[in-house]
Amino acid sequence: MTRYILRRLGVSFLVLLGGSLLLFVLTINSGDPLEDLRESNAENRDYLIQQRTAYMGLDQPWYSRYWDWLTGVSKCVALNCDLGTNRNGVDVGSMLGAAASSTLRLVVFATVIAIVVGIIVGILTAIRQYSGFDYVVTFLAFLFYSLPVFWVAVLLKEYAGIEFNNWMREPTLTPVQIILIAVILGFILQAVLGGHWKRRLLTAGIALVVIAGALAYFSSVEWFRRPMLGIGFVALVGIAAAVGSTALFSGINNRKVLYATLTTAGVGILAYLPVRPLIDEPTWLLLIGLFVLTIVVSYAIGWFMGGYSRKAAANLSLFTGVSIAFLTFIDAAVAHWGSMLALKPRPISTIGSQTPNFPGGFWETLLDLGAQILLPTIVLTLISVASYTRYTRSSMLEVLNQDYIRTARSKGLSERVVIVKHGFRNALIPITTIVAFDFAGLIGGAVITEKVFGWKGMGEMFETGLRAVDPAPVMAFFLVTGTAAIVMNLIADLAYAALDPRIRR
Template sequence: MLTFILKRLGSSVLVLFGASILLFFLVVHSGDPLWDLRESQATNRDQLIASRVSNMNLDEPWYVRYGLWLKGLAGYLVGQGSLGTNVTGQQVGDLLSNAASSTLRLVVLATVLAIVIGVAIGIITAIRQYSGLDYAVTFLIFLFFSLPVFWAAVLLKEYIAIGFNNWIAQPTMNWPLTILLAVLIGLALQAAMAGSPARRAFTFLATVAVIVLGGYLMFALDLWRNPRMGPLVQLLIGLAVAVGATALVAGLRNRSVLKAALATAAVGMVAYYATYTPLYSSPSALLIAGLGVIAVLVALVAGRLLGGFSKGAATSASLATAVVMGVSILTEHMMNFWPALMRVKPRPISTIGSETPNLRGDFWVQFLDKGTQLLLPTILLTIISVATYSRYTRSSMLEVSRQDYIRTARAKGLGERQVILKHAFRNSLIPITTIMAFDFAGLIGGAVITERVFGWKGMGELFATGLHAVDPAPVMAFFLVTGTAAVLMNLLADIMYAVLDPRIRV
């Protein structure tokens, strides 16, 4: 495996080198980098032109300019690298660090959500092949996939941002809309849960009742502007996730797995009280990251110690419980500071930028602001990617389910949950892993339009600005990140093949 990785890295470096030469050549010859100065009426136009020619080395052939850029890039090996300057004289390295942080924050979250939602939808539609749910989901998936990005972005701005900001100033209960939403969700959920007509009817009625009652309580308790949870809600969430994860990965009859998940939920409740004061009074990104690592370690220990003969399943259920409870605890702290954000920013959902300029507030207010700015572009990129993951998962699951070993597993008397998750799903992940690798790198490049529409100062803006100014330095910086991401993600996919299927050895 090590030899294979080294060979892949070597070939990938050669591919990136060739692609960088081609891209540099195309950008340099795509237009005139002095066009704006030539049309200028400034009295010192000649001096400005001479300054830009000297700054961008325009008096040198393109291959000499490429060599200078490559020399600056190679300087990073000894700690003295440089990606050059743009047309205004700014260091591209500084611009790249800010742009990459904004774009990766957007792309990573969208990719994770798309994988989780898309794979879940693909599994459900594969199990319910040719049912009404399958046809409905297929129609919606293709509808979302075919939406023009710029048009969908405008709709999100209008209804989720502007409409919500207008409504939250004076929230009112819209009974017809609430009932309609409850009925639609109830119909979708009963179709997904399937079962006998009585079970379907119960699922539908229970869903409608919970949504209508929940909507009423949200208004009666003013939870839209003053949201809160409390320890009882946290406990219910922990128990629900522990039981649900156990039922999914091992079945509720496996007491060892259930014990490990419930123990993790109990530790989560202890952590809820133990971390409340530091997260409230002195929060920081480092503190949150450290608590996240501790939560994962606790889940691993609980799964290994209490899992018995099902240590793998117990570890998975414990990890799911720890992650969900950790996110739930962070959500409660964000809820506590939502009124503070509303005081300094009465219209919380913004449509432009990755953060509000000159916003005053402590850590959680800033955190919430960046989260609300992230909402719309994340929804857009997730909707686009969900279509790909769901369709590939569905087709891969259907192909695997027709294999002989799946029929053998059913003939041996294994439960449907074990057949689907332990045998079919794991083998169907192999082609999906390839899609994940391409999709992550593709989202970084494809975020150009999304960032332009939402006014994000990210990789897309860096690329578009550089290309418009016929400036190769920002474009090459964009290529450096996206190309490296593509190479690393494809290498990671090759390694994951051997993890998912031990029969695959490179």
Template sequence: MIKFILRRLGISSLVLLGGSVLMFVLTINSGDPLADLRESNDPNRDSLIAQRINNMGLDDPWYERYGAWLAGVGRCVVGSCDLGVNRAGIPVIDLLGNAAAATLRLVILSTLLAIVIGIGIGILTAIRQYSGFDYIVTFFAFMMYSLPVFWAAVLLKEYGAIRFNDWIVSPDLALWQIALVALVLAVVIAGALGGDARRRLLTGGATFLFVFAAMFYFDAVDWYRQPALGIGVVAVASIGAALLIVMLSSGLGNKNVLYAALTTVGAGIVSYFVFSSQLGEPTWGVLFGLFAVAIVIAVLSGALWGGYSRTMAIWVSVATATVMSLVIVVDQALSAWAGYLGSVRNGRPISTIGAETPNYDGTFWQEFLDKGTQLLLPTILLTLVSVASYSRYTRSSMLEVLEQDYVRTARSKGLSERVVITKHAFRNALIPITTIVAFDFAGLIGGAVLTETVFGWKGMGELFRTGLVQVDPAPVMAFFLVTGTAAVVMNMLADIAYAFLDPRIRR
């Protein structure tokens, strides 16, 4: 494996080198970098032209300019990267840092959500092949996949920001609106869980009643402006997540794993009270420190309770601790929502442009909400587009695996459908999905140009577009360096994941 990785790194380095030469030559020959100044009537035009020629090195041959850039990249090995300056004389490394930070915030969250949701939906549609649920998901998947991104972004800005901001000033839902939402969720959940007509009716009816009652209560107590979860909801949600994770992994019959997960939840509830003051106004360092403590507790819980299923118990406990940590973060953020509404943009929380509110000064959780609301709409857009492809690929891969002989053998041995799906079919179905994830993430690192443009994000896509328009190779080459390296690294991780998913590949 080490020899394989080193060989791939060597080949990838040569590919990146050749690609960088081609990218540099194409960029500098795509137009005139002095065109705007030649047409200017500024009395200092000649000095401005001379300054730009000096900044961009236009008097030097192209290979000397490329060599200077490559030498600056080579200094990254010793921690002193020099990617040159743009035509205005601003260091590109500073522009790249800001652009990469904005894009990574957007890409990582949307990719993780798309993977989890898309793969989950794909598995359900494969299991419920040719059912009504399968047809509905297929319809919406193809619709989302074919939607023009700019049009969907405009719709999100209209209904997810402008109209929502108008509604949140005095939130009120009519009974027919509450009933409609409850009915849609009831139909979706009943179709996803499947079963005979009686089971679907009971599932749908229970879902309808629960959602209708919850939304009616929220509307009555003005929950939409003053939301809160509290330790009760946190505990119930965490216990539910623990039971679901145990059911999908080892089954509720494995008491060792079940007790490990529930012990992790119990320790989390105690920690909620012990660290309440730190959670009220934390820093990012405190949050990550508390999360590390939660993981350590989860590992100890799994090791103590695991017995013969120790490895499984540890992984289940870690997953439970992660979910519970996210629920606690949501609880703390919701508790700051009312104060945030009163401190930002005249009570209009969802912004239609930009990555954060300029010069916003609030508490930690209010600033968390500010960045989160700015991130909301572009994340939803990218997630919807990616979920469509992930769900289709997963469905196709699962259907192919479910027809294999070893799956029929597992069923004939009397294994439960849960074991057949999670331990035999799903792991092998992930192999082609791994390739799609690697390419998708590496592509999105380059910046969702249309999405960033519509929502006014100054990310990698904006950096690349500006460099091309201005015939400025420095930002373009910085873009190429990051995206090319990301493509190499993600494909390398995909190869390693293949070996983990299928031990035969290691040989």
């Protein structure tokens, strides 16, 4: 394995080197970097031309300029990168740091959400092949996959941004709106759960009544301006996470695991009472410390209570504990939604990655950053989740038709064990490739999304450098995206070996 990794790294280095040389030559020959100054009527035009020539090294041959860039990149081995300056003399390394942090914040959220939602929906459609739910999801997947990114972004800016901000002035729902939303969600829920038509009708009816009642209550108390979850909601979802994860991955009859996860949920609910006031105005160090403590305590409960299933109990207890910690975090955040609205009456931002000079505290600032990232994240998620859903469905269907799956069913194993332990793991192997390349591709592929929403990220830096015939920002973009593609591809290869031990040979 070590020789394989070293060989792959060596080949990848040669690919990066050849790609960087080709991109550098294409960039510097794509136009005249002094065109705007040659046409200028400024009195100091000659001085500006000399200054830009010095910044960009235009008085040197192309291979000398490329060698200077390559020499600066080689210093990254000693963590002292020198990526040169752009045509205005600004250090490209500092530009890259700001752009990469902005883009990664966007890409990571979108990719994680798309992976989780896409894989779950893909598994459900594979299990319920040719059902109404499968047809609807397939139609939506093809629809989202074929939609132009800029068109989706513009629609979201109009209806999920501008119109939502207008609605937040008086966030109330009319009876017609409440019934319409409840009918749509009830229809979706019965399609997901499936079953006989009587069961579907009962599911849709119960969902319609519950959702309509909840929306009517929220509208009457202005919950959308002053939201709150509370310990009741945290306890309900925490217990559901404990029971649901146990039933899915270990079986509800495994009492050791069930008691361990329920104990973890109980400890988390009790911890909510002292922790919630503590994080009313927290620091990141405090939140990280509490998260680490959650991991240690949850894993320890599962390990010591799990008995012969201690590994499964520890992992599922960890999932339960982290779920409750996340809900507590969300509860503290949404409790400050009203104070954020007082500082920013139009909460959903449509331009930029942050609000300049925002005066809020910890939670208000965090909510503002979340509002800034919301719309571009939805755009990238919608496009990516469609492909993940189709790939997962196809992979699961192929695996479920294999002989070892039929053998597992003939041995009397439950459908849960067949799907989760025998089918899903093997279906992940081709999906791993898609995840790796999609993450690397999104870093460079968010150019259009960043342009529409005014984000100063990697895409904007690449576009500006290319338009100005400035190779330094373009090469910095290539360095990050090319390295990300190679690293993610290598991680995918290692994941193959973890998922299928036969590949290690």
